[in-house]
Amino acid sequence: MNLLFLTFVFPLIGFLLLSFSRGRLSENLSALIGVGSIGLSAIVAAYVIWQFNVAPPEGGVYVHVLWKWISVEGFQPNFALYLDGLSVTMLGVVVGVGFLIHLFASWYMRGEAGYSRFFAYTNLFIASMLFLVLGDNLLFIYFGWEGVGLCSYLLIGFYYSNRNNGNAALKAFIVTRIGDVFMAIGLFILFQQLGTLNVQELLVKAPEHFKVGDFWIVLATLMLLGGAVGKSAQLPLQTWLADAMAGPTPVSALIHAATMVTAGVYLIARTHGLFALAPDILHLVGIVGGVTLVLAGFAALVQTDIKRILAYSTMSQIGYMFLALGVGAWEGAIFHLMTHAFFKALLFLASGAVIVACHHEQNIFKMGGLWKKLPLAYASFIVGGAALAALPLVTAGFYSKDEILWEAFASGHNGLLYAGLVGAFMTSLYTFRLIFIAFHGEAKTEAHAGHGIAHWLPLSVLIVLSTFVGAMIVPPLHGVLPESVGHAGGEAKHSLEIASGAIALAGILLAAVLFLGKRRFVTAIANSGIGRLLSAWWFAAWGFDWIYDKLFVKPYLAISHMLRKDPLDQTIGLIPRMAKGGHTALSRTETGQLRWYAASMAAGAVLVIGAVVLVAV
Numbered sequence: 001m002n003l004l005f006l007t008f009v010f011p012l013i014g015f016l017l018l019s020f021s022r023g024r025l026s027e028n029l030s031a032l033i034g035v036g037s038i039g040l041s042a043i044v045a046a047y048v049i050w051q052f053n054v055a056p057p058e059g060g061v062y063v064h065v066l067w068k069w070i071s072v073e074g075f076q077p078n079f080a081l082y083l084d085g086l087s088v089t090m091l092g093v094v095v096g097v098g099f100l101i102h103l104f105a106s107w108y109m110r111g112e113a114g115y116s117r118f119f120a121y122t123n124l125f126i127a128s129m130l131f132l133v134l135g136d137n138l139l140f141i142y143f144g145w146e147g148v149g150l151c152s153y154l155l156i157g158f159y160y161s162n163r164n165n166g167n168a169a170l171k172a173f174i175v176t177r178i179g180d181v182f183m184a185i186g187l188f189i190l191f192q193q194l195g196t197l198n199v200q201e202l203l204v205k206a207p208e209h210f211k212v213g214d215f216w217i218v219l220a221t222l223m224l225l226g227g228a229v230g231k232s233a234q235l236p237l238q239t240w241l242a243d244a245m246a247g248p249t250p251v252s253a254l255i256h257a258a259t260m261v262t263a264g265v266y267l268i269a270r271t272h273g274l275f276a277l278a279p280d281i282l283h284l285v286g287i288v289g290g291v292t293l294v295l296a297g298f299a300a301l302v303q304t305d306i307k308r309i310l311a312y313s314t315m316s317q318i319g320y321m322f323l324a325l326g327v328g329a330w331e332g333a334i335f336h337l338m339t340h341a342f343f344k345a346l347l348f349l350a351s352g353a354v355i356v357a358c359h360h361e362q363n364i365f366k367m368g369g370l371w372k373k374l375p376l377a378y379a380s381f382i383v384g385g386a387a388l389a390a391l392p393l394v395t396a397g398f399y400s401k402d403e404i405l406w407e408a409f410a411s412g413h414n415g416l417l418y419a420g421l422v423g424a425f426m427t428s429l430y431t432f433r434l435i436f437i438a439f440h441g442e443a444k445t446e447a448h449a450g451h452g453i454a455h456w457l458p459l460s461v462l463i464v465l466s467t468f469v470g471a472m473i474v475p476p477l478h479g480v481l482p483e484s485v486g487h488a489g490g491e492a493k494h495s496l497e498i499a500s501g502a503i504a505l506a507g508i509l510l511a512a513v514l515f516l517g518k519r520r521f522v523t524a525i526a527n528s529g530i531g532r533l534l535s536a537w538w539f540a541a542w543g544f545d546w547i548y549d550k551l552f553v554k555p556y557l558a559i560s561h562m563l564r565k566d567p568l569d570q571t572i573g574l575i576p577r578m579a580k581g582g583h584t585a586l587s588r589t590e591t592g593q594l595r596w597y598a599a600s601m602a603a604g605a606v607l608v609i610g611a612v613v614l615v616a617v
Contacts, residue, residue: 001051001062003044004081004134007095010041011127018120027115031106034119035099038126042099045091052088053476060084060479061200063136077197082136085476089334090133090266093341097258098126100458104349105250107454108356112248118158122254125151129259133266138187138197141267145183145231148260149176155254156247168246175240179230183267186223189216190274203273210277221278224271225285232264232318234292239544241315242299245307249352252307256314257345262337265321272330272481286326286408290419293319297426299541301433302534305362306351309434312541313388314344316423320404323416329407330481336400342470343387343397346462350380353455354438357447364434369443376449380459381435387466389428389508392501396470405500406493407484424500428507436515 014037018030025033052062062083069077083091102122109118128147135141150173157169191197193216194205210217228234233241241261245252255261268275268285275282293316300312317340324333354370354377355362371378387397401424408417464470514522525531537543 001048001057001083002064004048004062004064004083005066006044007041007048007091008127008130008134010037010044011123011130013037014123015120015127018116018123021116023114023116025116027110030116030119034116034123035102035106037123038095038099038102041126041130042095045095048083049088049092052083057083060476077137077139079140080136081134082199083134085478085480086266086269086334087133089338089475089477090262091130093262093338094126094129094133094258097341097345097462098129098254100461101250101253101258101345101349103454104253104352104458105248107452108250108352109248114158118155118248121151121154121158122251125155125254125259129263132263137199138190138202138271141199141270142183142187145227145263145267146180148263149173149180149231152176152244152255152260155251156244158247158251162246165246168240168243172240172244175237176230179227179237182223182225182230183227186220186227189220189223193217193220199270202271206274206277212277212279214277217274218278218281221271221275221281222284224267224274225281225288228264228267228285228322229288230264231267232261232322233315234264234288234318234322235295236544238292238296238315239541239548242308242311242541245305245311249307249348249355252311253345253348253352256311256348257341261314261318262341265318265325265333265337268322268325269330269334269481275325276482282328283326286323286413286416289319289322289324289326290416291319292316293323293423294419294426295542297423297430298538300430301426302538303430304365306354306364306367306434306438307348307362309364309430310344310347310351313347313427313431314340316427317344317388320401320420320423323420324404324407327404327408327411327413327416328482329404329411329484331475331477331484332400332403332407334475334477334481336397336404338473338475339387339396339400339466339470342462342465343384343395346380346384346459346466347388349458349462350377350384353377353380353459354447357449358445361445364438366444367438367447368441368445369439370447371439373443373447374439374449376456376459378439380463381439383463383466385431385435387470389431389504390424390500391428391504391508392497394468396466396468398501398504399468399471402497402500406496409492409496410484421500421503425503425507428504429511432508432511433515436511440516 014033017033018025021030063080064083065078065080067079069079102119105118105122109115112118125148128144128151130144131147132141132144135144153169153173156172157166159165160169187197190202194202194209196202196205206217226237230237244255247255275285296312296315296319300309300316303309303312317336321333321336321340324330324336354367354374357370357374357377358367361367383395387395389395390398390401392398401420405417405420405424408414408420465473526535540546
């Protein structure tokens with residue numbers, strides 16, 4: 001396990017080599033460096049994970065101190081790597097899924113300007129995420145946190161010549177920075193109260209220092225939650241995620257499956273002991289997840305862009321993870337994080353294959369009949385869509401999502417359970433709406449299937465992992481996270497599994513009825529008054545962008561315009577302007593005429609005499 005540091009060193013080396021090449025490398029060499037560095041990281045990670053399972057470290061924790069960063073009075077943070085069951089799971093997800101995405105991207109990005117630059121950014125993205133999940137204290141986790149935020153900005157705005165893409169990148173950067181400010185405040189509070197940012201020391205000291213519900217621990221966890229909702233695109237900071245689809249499709253796969261949006265879930269799970277001392281905030285985590293997953297489901301139902309549909313599905317699935325955290329299903333949240341990484345990476349990469357095959361068309365209503373022309377992409381969408389919809393027994397998503405629903409039921413959070421069931425129905429409905437419209441019906445565009453190992457191998461591996469095979473990978477979380485309340489379920493658990501499976505199947509059946517064939521009924525509903533209103537409302541993701549524009553953006557711009565010239569500078573600048581004005585006025589009196597000077601002297605004498613008389617009186 002001493003080689004653990006190489007997992008992020010290799011991507012950093014790849015980033016540096018590609019950055020300093022300044023685009024002079026060929027595409028083949030750029031791909032070799034960009035994909036190879038992640039491949040080497042994956043090999044090291046596989047060895048470390050194998051070693052961790054075969055010969056577990058003492059106490060199930062391995063800490064590797066690389067160096068002491070700074071020493072300021074009592075503050076001496078070490079640059080150290082922390083490996084336990086949770087970080088092992090995240091390590092496998094990040095480098096495993098990340099490698100498959102990089103391999104696919106080497107095919108997808110061929111012929112694009114900035115090929116080397118793309119892999120430089122993605123290598124830094126992976127390195128930052130590994131920094132985040134392997135850091136042993138919140139300060140270095142925060143550095144990785146900011147790193148993935150920077151990389152998301154660079155990659156979302158990769159096609160920067162298009163102004164809309166630049167705006168989308170800026171929006172993602174600003175919205176997530178709002179969450180980052182909250183997280184930074186949380187770190188300040190924790191350090192001020194407990195004198196450390198080392199995660200394990202925090203988990204030991206917090207119960208000794210705080211009582212359950214104390215003001216400072218409630219405020220600190222609320223701030224951490226603020227950071228988490230920003231990175232993981234949950235209410236109320238969810239507005240950036242759909243617009244982030246402006247980047248290349250492999251970037252979307254990276255953000256949604258292997259890196260950025262899972263960071264908030266990881267943060268809450270890593271600091272679980274702090275949230276246990278603030279049960280109201282923990283319950284709020286569940287509420288945020290429950291509300292987000294339902295609202296995102298309705299928004300996905302009316303989208304026409306294939307990537308935006310998947311973006312809202314990610315928002316919804318991360319909502320399930322937050323719901324799980326909120327009801328105490330810690331292991332269920334991480335289990336769903338892992339399975340979601342498999343099938344969401346599959347869906348995004350398959351959508352990339354579809355987009356390339358359809359000459360970069362992303363509107364599903366301009367596709368149709370693709371199942372014959374793109375059999376691998378179709379199989380990927382069927383398996384990935386079934387996993388997303390949690391089709392019973394055969395998909396990885398069924399086992400992880402069902403565990404979350406069971407924990408919500410067993411812990412007595414019936415409201416969150418109902419939200420999860422509604423979300424399950426909506427998920428199957430909008431997922432198979434996409435599949436039926438894009439792959440069935442009348443063909444509306446010419447399409448050509450991709451080829452090459454970089455195209456079919458990642459899709460094939462992810463297809464397998466999205467089935468029940470992926471659910472057989474059990475994260476080594478025992479003893480790392482608190483025990484859930486509902487491990488044993490018996491008949492009640494089986495009943496809930498049957499109910500959730502039936503709900504998923506009902507959603508698929510309804511999608512088939514509505515979207516296979518002529519779709520006259522759907523068209524009639526959509527063209528009705530209430531249909532147009534709801535479609536517009538849901539298409540705009542419930543109008544959050546409009547609300548934020550009115551409440552924050554427009555007032556900010558108005559104030560900025562008003563303060564464009566600083567009032568203080570204006571006041572200070574008035575003095576030289578008055579002096580200049582006086583000088584100009586006096587200079588006009590110098591006409592060179594004797595009678596004017598004589599009159600001026602007489603007037604001056606009168607003023608002086610008048611002033612003397614007034615003073616004397």
